[in-house]
Amino acid sequence: MKLLPSILLVAVSITAVPIVDARRRAFTSSSLASSISQRRTDQRKQRAASAFVENDGDGDVAPPSSDTRVTEVRGGGGGTATMSNEMFNMVKAVVGVGVLSLPAGIAAFGDAPSAAIPAAILIATIGIIAGYNFSLLGRLCAMTGASSYRGAWEKSVGESTAWIPGVSCVVKTFFAVLAYSMVLGDTFSALFKTLGVSVSREAALVGLTVTVLLPLCRLKNLSSLAPFSLAGIAGMLYTALAMAIRYFDGSYSSSTSGLAMDVAKSLRPAIGTKGASAVFSSNAFILICMLSTAYMAHFNAPKFYLELENNTIARWNTVVASSFSISILFFIGIAAMGFSTFGGACNGLILNNYSTKDTLMGFSRVAVAFALVFTYPLAFVGCRDGLLEMMKVPKEERTDAKVDKLTYIILGTVTAVALKITDLSFIMSFGGATLGNALIYVYPAIMFRSAVKNLGNNATTAQKLEVYLAMAFAAMGIGMGCIGLSKYLSRKFKESSDAPTNENKFVMKTVVGRRFGDHCDADAMKVLRDPNEVVVLVFPHKLAMDFEEGLRIAEERCRVGCSEGNGGKIDEQDVSQGTYSAALIGEPKRKKMTIVFIDATWKHAREMEAATDAAGEWPENTIRVQMTPSSSGNSRVDVDDASWTEANVGSSIESRSKTQDDNSESQSFIQRRFLIRTPPSPDHLSTAECIAWIASRIENNPLIYESITKVLDYMVERWKGCTNPDIRKRSGKSEMSQKKLKISTST
The missing domain is CATH 1.20.1740.10 (Amino acid/polyamine transporter I)
Known part of the structure; x- marks a missing residue:
């Protein structure tokens, strides 16, 4: 096999380059070498030996090795892998x-x-x-x-x-x-x-x-x-x-x-x-x-x-x-x-x-x-x-x-x-x-x-x-x-x-709405009617979905962002109203999630929800959620358990989880803490408990639940300390009538 002069190795492809066999340190060329005459072999060897010079590591160029030999194009060497x-x-x-x-x-x-x-x-x-x-x-x-x-x-x-x-x-x-x-x-x-x-x-x-x-x-x-x-x-x-x-x-x-x-x-x-x-x-x-x-x-x-x-x-x-x-x-x-x-x-x-x-x-x-x-x-x-x-x-x-x-x-x-x-x-x-x-x-x-x-x-x-x-x-x-x-x-x-920290345990903003006679709270209605709000109503209803599924839908709607108006961008008006930071001007708006709780006795809460629904006050795209057995996992959860989030416990006012004894509070899907009055069933929760669970779930921070229920537990203990509090007879009474039992404000 003859060698082609290195000067003729102009790329047919970018890989057709002079190489040195890794084991023999010998210069080779392409298969076109067969067309070169044997009488020019010695001359080509000399050129091949000088075609590549090594760097000795100190920046100086070393001369070619004296034992450099020429081998054929097939590559040679000791490799055996096919x-x-x-x-x-x-x-x-x-x-x-x-x-x-x-x-x-x-x-x-x-x-x-x-x-x-x-x-x-x-x-x-x-x-x-x-x-x-x-x-x-x-x-x-x-x-x-x-x-x-x-x-x-x-x-x-x-x-x-x-x-x-x-x-x-x-x-x-x-x-x-x-x-x-x-x-x-x-x-x-x-x-x-x-x-x-x-x-x-x-x-x-x-x-x-x-x-x-x-x-x-x-x-x-x-x-x-x-x-x-x-x-x-x-x-x-x-x-x-x-x-x-x-x-x-x-x-x-x-x-x-x-x-x-x-x-x-x-x-x-x-x-x-x-x-x-x-x-x-x-x-x-x-x-x-x-x-x-x-x-x-x-x-x-x-x-x-x-x-x-x-x-x-x-x-x-x-x-x-x-x-x-x-x-x-x-x-x-x-x-x-x-x-x-x-x-x-x-x-x-x-x-x-x-x-x-x-x-x-x-x-x-x-x-x-x-x-x-x-x-x-x-x-x-x-x-x-x-x-x-x-x-x-x-x-x-x-x-x-x-x-x-x-x-x-x-x-x-x-x-x-x-x-x-x-x-x-x-x-x-x-x-x-x-x-x-x-x-x-x-x-x-x-x-x-x-x-x-x-x-x-x-x-x-x-x-x-x-x-x-x-x-x-x-x-x-x-x-x-x-x-x-x-x-x-x-x-x-x-x-x-x-992520929530001890310094920032609860980043959700709370708005308390009130209704006086036939006049609704203007601030609350403004929030509900805002197109940039994703409204989630937490209340048992025949159309209510599982809490986890409803939350997923709400989070997805929040990610979609503002639909129309101003190109969906934050402007100076948003900043002046305190909705967004001035540093975010020009950024895409993100919808906010508003979670609605109805705070009243269980009986009156149902009446309020039905009246509001009949009056058409709920936004058209309201997401109704409630607890279901699939979201609760039929698990009684204690906040002291570090794995509480793995139980997939959502929150709502009512759940239909299976219990061994419907009259046993300890068998409900969540440990009920509001003991001031008797609920319609062991699976009913008070508004405070409901807020605690949902806030903890959304913020992914169990400390929120602990903080809210600590106040609730204190209230219950103070109530028990009153003279002869007949808790079992409190069922169905209004909040106003309960004030007849005075609770000391001293700590």
Whole structure:
């Protein structure tokens, strides 16, 4: 086989470039070399030897090695992996746990099924760019003779800064292990619940780490785990199939469907109106950052290139293109099915959205858990060995005791962080926006630019032009990372600032309406008739829906925003009326939720509601809600129980929950505290109790319930302290008649 002069290697494609075999350090060229005469071989060898010069790490250019030899275009080398094996292993490396967070990335900017269309385009686009850079890393190893990611940097940029990609790879691998621990904690906790055993996420993770993960991570030879890693692809394939089945059979078609009722309200399907056009929102950068992590396998690109049999650039590019095409289809399938099923309610780990009573998805959890448990040590050892390399610990000094000590430290740190952080999408977004973008886009571009620069005049026109393409992708990666990270952090900051605190326990505004004779309270009626108000009436009625469902509808109406008038924007008039802050002028208006309670005796409350309804005073779109057995779960709830929110207890004046004894107050769905008068049934609540429960539910703060009921309890105790209070005979009396029993105002 003859060599083509390097001067003639003008790009037929951007991949037809001079390369150096990674094992023989020999310069090769394209198959067109066969047309060159044998008598010119020696001359071509001399040119080939000088076609690439190495950087010695100090900034000086070193002469070519004297043992550089010329080899044929087929690539040669010692790789034994066939193209099919290489494709399978590459797909297995790319399709990791990060794919399970992609539905949440789509939910960051949309909540309607059509949002999956631009998301699929983004997934494919980022996948193509990631595949290009994966291929570029293999070509860099061919150009420089490097055998690792760090080695490629050393031979192109220089040894003095080689610690940068080294540290990045270690930290990124740490994030991967952390994501594994987080998923395992959630998955095993859900699996125990499927078996009827209640085990918290924390207990499941700690128990699994001590009994299973630690012994596996201490293994000295991981070759026995290789067959189990094949279960990763099978588990992900089954998960994608199961998600598709659940989408098409409609098991989670609405928040009130059978299986959906078994999960927390925040995880139930929430299909809204933000569709394909929502991709132009800056929130779409959150998905882009997550995609950087989802395709993260680039630090293994040199290994894959060296393992490929007859690793010519053409064969290498074929393997990369095929593997990333399969991965892209995989990602689109899982992301689209998960998002289309749950909309804006997608959790950072989409499996958490599915009921623990869902047998089909239960097997999916088993498959994912099994795969993660046995691939966990492989990722962990990569992190540990990388840390040892970064610490420059010689291999001869890596005793079992020293390695085990480092294993305890790393695994303990990972577990502690996984116990604290529960949002997988945060790890995916943060890791992708920082290290993911650097390893995928920035570092390969820098290395390729330096390698082409080292070629000097021997660099082809195609190579020089490709440098601009690689640097453009690097700039794009930096831009996407900065915007996406800032957007994600601002979103998290807003969520944390909106959460209730001890200093801001109750952010709801209270308006007390009164009716004097035939004249309604003007302030109350103004609120009810405001088109920017979403009115929720809490009162038993034949048309009233379950409280949880009604609240979901009300929250969705609030998100839709103002309908007409002023373009739906906040103006100076809104500010002057005290409705909005001056800092928000020009922002879209958001509808407010008004919750109406009727405060009177139970008998008079019914009369007032009926009269108001007959007079047509309730707004046309009033949402009527009440407690139902599905929302109460037939559970008696105590505020001292920290898990009160998991009982899905809504609030209303009446419930039809089943009780063993209708006359027993202790058996009602909520512990009734208003003991001053006898209710029509044990399931009736006073207005104060009703307000306490609904406010606590909406604000997601049990301290509100405790604060309101503390005042109510004090009032009841003071009432009991009166002389001979005949509570049983108080039923049906008016509030005015009760004032005959004087209550001391002293404390």
